[in-house]
Amino acid sequence: MGSIAVCAACVLVLVACGDDDGAPGADAGNDAGVDGGPVENDDAGAPDSGSPDAGLDTDALLARMRARFCGTRANLTCDAAFDCECDRGERPDLASCLTTETQRCYASMIQPLREHLESGRVTVDLAALDACEARMRDNLGAACSGNVDDLAEWCARFLMDEVAEGEECASPLVRCLDGEGTCANEAGTCERAPALGETCTFTCRGDLVCRGGTCAERADVGETCEADSDCAGTALCVEGTCAASRVAVGGACDATSECTGGALCDEGECVMADPTAGCEDDSTCGALTTCEPYSAQHCVGRGSVAIGGACLVDEQCAPGAYCEGYSTCAARVAIGENCDRSAMCADGYCDVGSPSATCVAPAAEGEGCDAPIGHLGQVCADGLVCVGSTCRTPPAEGQPCGDQNECATGLVCGTGNRCRTPIALGAACDVTAPQSPCVAGAFCDAGTCAAARAANASCDGVPGECGTGLACLDIATPHTFVCTPLPGAGELCAIECVSDSLCVFGPFGGRCQNPVCNAIPAPPPPF
Secondary structure (H helix, E strand, O other): OOOOOOOOOOOOOOOOOOOHHHOOOHHHOHHHOOOOOOOOOOOOOOOOOOOEOOOOOHHHHHHHHHHHHHHHHHHHHHHHHHHOOOOOOOOOOHHHHHHHHHHHHHHHHHHHHHHHHHHOOEEEEHHHHHHHHHHHHHHOOOOOOOOOOOHHHHHOOOEEEOOOOOOEOOOOOOEEHHHOEEOOOOOOEOEEOOOOOOEOOOOOOOOOEEEOOEEEOOEOOOOEOOOHHHEOOOOEEEOOEEEOOOEOOOOEOOOHHHEOOOEEEEOOEEEEOOOOOOOOOHHHOOOOEEEEEOOOEEEEEOOOEOOOOEOOOHHHEOOOEEEEOOOEEEEOEOOOOEOOOHHHEOOOEEEOOOOOOEEEOOEOOOOEOOOOOOOOOOOEOOOOEEEOOEEEOOOOOOOEOOOOOOOOOOOEEOOOOEEEOOEOOOOEOOOOOOOOOEOOOEEEEOOEEEEOEOOOOEOOOOOOOEOOOEEEEOOOOOOOOEEEEOOOOOOEEOOOOOOOOEEEEEOOEEEEEOHHHHHOOOOOOOO
8 A cells, every 4th residue: 555644634624533423324325335434436326516516415415525535534544544653553454444534534524514414504515525535635645744735725615504604603614605704713603704805814715815915816727826725726836836736656757846745856756755764954855845853854744734734843834824732723823912932923923021922023124133032933024134132134254143043145154153155075174163064964074074974883973973864872882882773663762763753752661653643633442
């Protein structure tokens, strides 16, 4: 089976895990496969899905949603649980996992809508449901970091609630006001979404997209874009241009961004990136992923999870969103509103040192930039850096580095806190002199920039001495330090794991897990 990564709870705003007692049984009809395990797409005898409901009765609609939405979601979830070395708990085999996750999804998300479907208050657009399924299959790649592309927005389109503006919706999943409204708010009520040209936070009316804080038309294939959500239909944003689809593994490519999530473009062919390998920058990660640090460098989904989707770090969330509670992407807040970190702020930064801890506007050139306690993000306006408590243009060659070691493009902050050009491999270096460090992937070895050491090579603990995914440890012969591979997914750990895994502690010590495992719903209890 091919490995498929998934933030399993990311697909909807509504991700509560319901009891399996509400799982589908005879209600949906045995012919639709709803009383057993996961179902394949079953279109036998179904009318054309080009119009809402397409004349199907309630049982048939429930069965279709179970197959197209819950069945696909379960396959993605279980592939990740098994292929990414996650704790499978009470999922002894793939078949039982598929059955459990399909039933869990149906009981908590779809079955509760039965009475509203029967009354006609909620309708199903089968074409939009098909688009949701296609989006899940196309944009969830095989890197175990878990990639997702604005699925919450796409999958919210197939259910429409006839509730009036201001009234309580049947579910946060539905849309209202004939597509002009949204129910994805804290109150769970129908509110009219902003129209073309109006200010927006994330959701817009109809098929409009929130781009740069303003509702705009989606771009057609061949037009410019910044994210997949900018493109119309099922088109995707590839190298800044809307394209028909991403290239599957094994297909021809010119750039990594053309490949399916988690894949790299290697010598003109899309190949899966190694999810256990470390990373130094985005070039070593697959499409839709970025190199971010936990205790070590690893690849995570980049700016692809929509509001309401599951996340582990802020960087995974779509533009205009942050990872609330390090679990769910939420809309960023405005200047003057409360915050606990700068990633929450739509503009400026979070002044966590003030009694109220609110979002404040960035400082202009010449203004003060003393960062509040605990703040590590941007204080100065774009294009400026904080130098000596004042916002200034980035320091040039030989000038003192910014307060957060910023320098002009192409320069790095040297050991003497001066901006310098990085030293190439083989060139002379001196760790005590006020000059530049070696280029990435190298360290200063006896006065010369040398390539980082490989696994099992002797080491002295010099910063950067061991290569990516290695640490200088004394684990074999006492007082003999060697570059040692960090433990991978499923292996025991003390502090660190390889860059694409996290050291998660339980009652019997630490064990490395892939980041995607934290987003997969917990297995059901054994009773």
